[in-house]
Amino acid sequence: MHSLDAIFKPRSIAVIGATPRPRSIGREILNNLFANEFNGKIFPVNPKYEYIHSTKAYPSVTNIPDPVDLAVIVVPAPLVLGVVEECAKKGVKGLVIITAGFREIGPEGAKLEDAIIDVAKRHGMRMIGPNCMGVIDATPDVRMNATFSPGVPPTGTVAFMTQSGALGVAILLAVQKLGLGFSYFASVGNKADVGAMDLLEYWENDAHTQLIAMYLESFGDPRRFTELSKRISKTKPIVVVKSGTSAAGARAASSHTGSLAGLEVASEALLQQCGVNRVSSIEEMIHVVAGFVGAPMPRGNRLCIVTNAGGPGIMAVDAADGHGLQIAALSEKTRAAMRKVLPAEASVDNPVDMVAGAGPDQYERVLDLVLADDSVDVTIAIFVPPLMIEPLEVMRRITRVARAHEKPVYSVLMAEESYYERIPREVPDAVPIFRFPEDAVKVAEHTNRYRLWRARPAGTVRTFPVDTARALSLVERKAKAGGGYLAPEDTHAVLGAYGFPTVGHAVVPIDGDLRAAARSLAFPVVLKVVGEKIVHKSDVGGVMLGIRNEKALELARETMRASLSKAGVLTHATGYLVQEMAGDSNGKEVILGVAQDPKFGPLLMCGMGGRYVEILRDVAFRVLPITDLDAHDMVRSFRSFPLLEGVRGEPRVDVEFVEELILRLAQLVDEIPGIQELDMNPVIVTPTRAGCRVVDARIRALGA
Ligand SMILES: Nc1ncnc2c1ncn2[C@@H]1O[C@H](COP(=O)(O)OP(=O)(O)O)[C@@H](O)[C@H]1O
Numbered sequence: 001m002h003s004l005d006a007i008f009k010p011r012s013i014a015v016i017g018a019t020p021r022p023r024s025i026g027r028e029i030l031n032n033l034f035a036n037e038f039n040g041k042i043f044p045v046n047p048k049y050e051y052i053h054s055t056k057a058y059p060s061v062t063n064i065p066d067p068v069d070l071a072v073i074v075v076p077a078p079l080v081l082g083v084v085e086e087c088a089k090k091g092v093k094g095l096v097i098i099t100a101g102f103r104e105i106g107p108e109g110a111k112l113e114d115a116i117i118d119v120a121k122r123h124g125m126r127m128i129g130p131n132c133m134g135v136i137d138a139t140p141d142v143r144m145n146a147t148f149s150p151g152v153p154p155t156g157t158v159a160f161m162t163q164s165g166a167l168g169v170a171i172l173l174a175v176q177k178l179g180l181g182f183s184y185f186a187s188v189g190n191k192a193d194v195g196a197m198d199l200l201e202y203w204e205n206d207a208h209t210q211l212i213a214m215y216l217e218s219f220g221d222p223r224r225f226t227e228l229s230k231r232i233s234k235t236k237p238i239v240v241v242k243s244g245t246s247a248a249g250a251r252a253a254s255s256h257t258g259s260l261a262g263l264e265v266a267s268e269a270l271l272q273q274c275g276v277n278r279v280s281s282i283e284e285m286i287h288v289v290a291g292f293v294g295a296p297m298p299r300g301n302r303l304c305i306v307t308n309a310g311g312p313g314i315m316a317v318d319a320a321d322g323h324g325l326q327i328a329a330l331s332e333k334t335r336a337a338m339r340k341v342l343p344a345e346a347s348v349d350n351p352v353d354m355v356a357g358a359g360p361d362q363y364e365r366v367l368d369l370v371l372a373d374d375s376v377d378v379t380i381a382i383f384v385p386p387l388m389i390e391p392l393e394v395m396r397r398i399t400r401v402a403r404a405h406e407k408p409v410y411s412v413l414m415a416e417e418s419y420y421e422r423i424p425r426e427v428p429d430a431v432p433i434f435r436f437p438e439d440a441v442k443v444a445e446h447t448n449r450y451r452l453w454r455a456r457p458a459g460t461v462r463t464f465p466v467d468t469a470r471a472l473s474l475v476e477r478k479a480k481a482g483g484g485y486l487a488p489e490d491t492h493a494v495l496g497a498y499g500f501p502t503v504g505h506a507v508v509p510i511d512g513d514l515r516a517a518a519r520s521l522a523f524p525v526v527l528k529v530v531g532e533k534i535v536h537k538s539d540v541g542g543v544m545l546g547i548r549n550e551k552a553l554e555l556a557r558e559t560m561r562a563s564l565s566k567a568g569v570l571t572h573a574t575g576y577l578v579q580e581m582a583g584d585s586n587g588k589e590v591i592l593g594v595a596q597d598p599k600f601g602p603l604l605m606c607g608m609g610g611r612y613v614e615i616l617r618d619v620a621f622r623v624l625p626i627t628d629l630d631a632h633d634m635v636r637s638f639r640s641f642p643l644l645e646g647v648r649g650e651p652r653v654d655v656e657f658v659e660e661l662i663l664r665l666a667q668l669v670d671e672i673p674g675i676q677e678l679d680m681n682p683v684i685v686t687p688t689r690a691g692c693r694v695v696d697a698r699i700r701a702l703g704a
């Protein structure tokens with residue numbers, strides 16, 4: 001027995017607050033339980049009525065003679081706590097609290113919600129809600145529709161969870177129209193107890209569930225979500241709409257990493273890292289779900305388009321461009337065979353344009369040829385009905401030939417609205433049908449990306465022999481001093497302790513002896529201003545490169561003082577950093593950084609670095625833990641990755657070392673929790689590992 005079986009697999013349900021009043025929630029839920037022929041006992045509870053829905057009603061759950069597994073509660077908020085206590089006395093094990101008026105309304109409501117969850121926890125009751133629209137278990141042995149959404153949801157293989165009740169109803173209706181079915185549906189409301197992770201775990205091994213779809217507003221515990229969805233998505237696709245990621249989430253941060261991070265970035269990183277198919281709208285979610293459950297998984301990314309109209313065919317090709325899909329090159333054998341069944345004006349290249357007259361026969365025969373072609377992995381069949389051809393017959397034929405092959409076919413029917421509603425009834429087991437070519441291509445992109453994820457090995461979280469104690473002591477010392485940026489020498493020491501190659505350097509007080517400091521270094525050197533408040537040194541003339549001798553160094557100090565004074569930051573300068581010049585003409589600048597996200601924890605960033613990082617924004621983010629494969633993918637996701645590989649005769653830089661530095665940084669922030677923010681920009685990466693150097697870094701410690 002799983003603790004959530006009391007909610008999803010009850011043998012008896014009490015609807016507390018049931019009423020015969022038309023169009024009331026208490027009535028709709030009772031109706032839906034009966035209409036869906038729940039496979040168990042239903043007890044209406046309301047002290048005002050003797051019978052409701054021709055069924056004996058009880059004044060309280062404690063009066064019901066039989067055991068009650070699940071209580072669906074729709075009484076007004078002030079009465080809920082009392083009802084939950086009665087349920088506890090009765091030995092009820094599952095609660096679905098529909099009623100609103102708790103945490104979502106403010107502190108008073110939150111107090112009431114906490115009291116309810118306290119009773120539930122003390123009596124081992126699991127609870128969905130409050131403030132939700134109910135749950136469905138549409139599997140054949142249960143047939144429980146404990147929601148107030150109109151209509152009977154068809155049974156299927158999709159388990160759906162929503163954090164928004166209203167969206168839940170919209171999705172239930174949309175899915176019914178498409179003939180898609182649910183195994184389970186849960187509107188979690190304020191998720192005071194049961195949340196996304198509980199449901200992911202519950203549906204992980206459920207035999208009726210082939211795909212899990214979620215509308216999320218928050219992740220709860222992002223790290224746990226990552227762990228679970230990484231595991232589950234290896235066997236079942238997870239499709240997520242994540243809202244609440246608007247730009248407002250971005251924080252005013254002082255570091256490069258901080259200013260580039262934000263809620264949206266963090267969500268995207270997390271979902272990508274765990275193989276979840278993220279979609280940007282409810283509509284796209286329904287399309288992707290239809291694509292996954294209505295067709296086999298593709299074996300590759302080679303796409304063939306079959307159409308009776310040129311325009312939409314080209315739209316599909318355009319939409320496929322740059323989305324991980326290839327336009328398949330059909331074999332001569334296939335093209336020759338198609339020429340035999342198509343008119344001379346048809347095109348047998350890809351997209352295959354059968355021209356307007358193409359009817360059910362042509363669709364079936366041409367698709368049969370295309371699906372048999374080894375160069376094709378996924379097919380989109382587009383039909384724009386001319387007057388004389390019956391669209392549903394074409395859909396039937398497309399479905400018939402598609403089911404005869406083990407390859408996905410997504411069809412696009414650009415027809416009058418009424419046809420779509422008829423399809424679930426008149427074209428049983430229809431292939432996924434979309435209204436526009438772009439929708440079908442998007443689905444092909446998602447299923448292909450999921451295919452790659454499933455094929456991808458898990459990767460390893462690698463760690464290195466490092467001096468954690470040294471780094472920890474330096475960060476803790478700063479934390480005890482109230483936090484803030486570590487001094488340049490300590491920053492170099494922390495990075496050195498974790499194997500980051502830093503440049504030879506010396507820190508000199510504002511009026512100190514630069515010449516003496518430079519004597520321990522090799523020219524050319526770089527002079528930089530030091531000052532906790534001076535974040536971007538170059539912007540105020542605080543960086544001077546290529547200094548060849550001591551005389552030039554003194555001159556550089558004078559020039560810099562003048563610039564700092566002109567920029568009005570001379571008073572912020574506490575000293576100078578003299579550094580050896582690193583890199584060579586083949587070096588490339590990358591940025592590595594960490595920002596702490598209040599929800600997600602450490603967010604690790606890597607990307608193309610240097611002074612224009614905020615302009616180029618060519619960076620990638622990941623949440624911890626990070627595997628070697630994550631680091632590999634991260635680097636290859638940069639738009640300018642070819643620069644690291646070497647272009648225009650330039651040599652390839654040590655890309656593998658960049659991947660290793662990502663893993664070392666992940667280990668650093670995992671083992672040294674007091675780091676609030678960390679920026680290395682740039683890390684100069686050269687063709688050889690020996691030449692790579694971190695030349696600019698800042699670490700901000702959290703105050704103790
Ligand atoms: N030691 C060095 N060797 C070579 N180039 C350097 C060195 N230090 C800085 N630079 C170059 O100067 C630029 C600005 O220096 P940086 O220390 O990053 O200042 P900022 O505070 O403006 O980020 C770097 O992006 C890099 O191109």
Ligand SMILES: [Mg+2]
Nearest residue numbers: 610681682696
């Ligand atoms: Mg810099």
